[in-house]
Amino acid sequence: MQVLLNRLALWWLSRQFKKDSDYAWTWHCNIAMAAVDSGATRKQGNEAASRFMYNAFRVHTQEPG
Numbered sequence: 001m002q003v004l005l006n007r008l009a010l011w012w013l014s015r016q017f018k019k020d021s022d023y024a025w026t027w028h029c030n031i032a033m034a035a036v037d038s039g040a041t042r043k044q045g046n047e048a049a050s051r052f053m054y055n056a057f058r059v060h061t062q063e064p065g
Helices: 002-019 021-037 042-057
Strands: none
Touching (some): 002 042
16 A cells, blocks of 8 residues: 555656646755755756656756756
8 A cells, every 4th residue: 555655646746747847846956955965066966856857757857048
């Protein structure tokens, strides 16, 4: 049952990210800052966050503009 709930949560988040790119970008920035706080450069943090967002949610994130 727990696995099903986890999959449902990931599915729901993925759906929300695809509907609202600002929400996805907020998650991306928080993940990137966690990497930077751990010693990564800003570029490495953004790359890691983009990879995570795609691998976990199949959402492409990149710096706006």
